[in-house]
Every structure is written in C-alpha cells, then in structure tokens.
Amino acid sequence: MKKILGIGNIFVLLSVVILSTATTSYAGDAPPNMASGLIMQLLTFEKSLMSTGGDISIHVVGSTGLADELKKSIGWKISKCTLSKVTESDALPTSQVNILVIADAKIVSKAIEYTRSNKVLSITNKPELVEKGISLGIGMNDSGGQSITLNMTASKKEGLDWNPAILKIAKAVK
Secondary structure (H helix, E strand, O other): OOEOOOHHHHHHHHHHHHHHHOOOOEEEEOOHHHHHHHHHHHHHHEHHHHOOOEEEEEEEEOOHHHHHHHHOOOOOEEOOEEEEEEEEEOOOOOOOOOEEEEOOHHHHHHHHHHHHHHOOEEEEOOHHHHHHOOOEEEEEEOOOOEEEEEEHHHHHHOOOOEOHHHHHOOEEEO
16 A cells, blocks of 8 residues: 655655745646646645545546546555545536545536535646635646645635645645
8 A cells, every 4th residue: 555755755845846836826727647646745734634534535527637647546545544536527426525626617616515515625726716716726837837726715614724834835815
C-alpha cells in the first residue's frame, strides 16, 4: 500500500514547487495528471475529513481524464484515511462521497448546493470556479507553474478545517 508523504514533507515539497506561484494569477486549467497529484497532496492539509480514519471516496464531474488519473491513487493512505473509490460522471453522484471534484462549469451551482448540504469537500481544476464557490482550485498560472486557490467562505460552509500551513502555498479568497 502506498502512503502519501507526511505534512512536513509535503510542505517542503510543495513550497519548493509552488511557493513562488501562489500569488500569481492563473491562466488556465490544470491538466489531469498534475491536478490529480496535487489533489492527493493537498488533501493532507484538511484536518476534519483526513483525521477520521477509514475509507474516503471521490466523485469527479465532467472529466474522465482526471478521474482516470485519480483512480491510479486508489489504495493510497492520506493522513489517517485510505482512498478507496473514485467515480466519474457528467452529473452529481448518486451515492454519498467525501470529495467532489468539479471539472464542468455548467454544474457549479448544483455542485455547490450538494457540497454544502452534505458537508463534502469541493475541488476543481478550473481555478475560476473557486470565486464562484468551490473550496479548492488547482490551475496553471501565466508562467506555466501551478496555482492553488482556497475559498475560505466556501470551506467554512462545507465544514472544512484547513491546516493554516496551506495558506503559505495557496492564494486565499473569500
């Protein structure tokens, strides 16, 4: 079974890769392979979900490529949890999930309604959706590096508890 790096190692790793790009504007969507890797790393910063132990599931709306990349991580340990299931469709999940990844801008309003009422972490690889109410966005900045954006208001409404260290690598919006 693979294990995700501890929070200290992740901070160092992400700081080196991302710190200089955290406050830069984003230019585009994160490609599936990059988004998948960053999602898996950034999940360790969310304390309420990742401290529960047990299995977690992810549903991806609108990106088979991103879902396929995330499926490669099934079985990985993330803090005290294990990624057990990744599903994908063009609609909201039909069963309860822990994380909803939104890659389709047309479904944002319904997705936000779902994540807030079910206390589900929302993530997107389309950074412009963070300002519309998605909690965590991963994208590419103008210089081709990664950008991470965290919507503090959305996170609160989803019942999330982020480790403050994430603010060293992410641009916070309200």
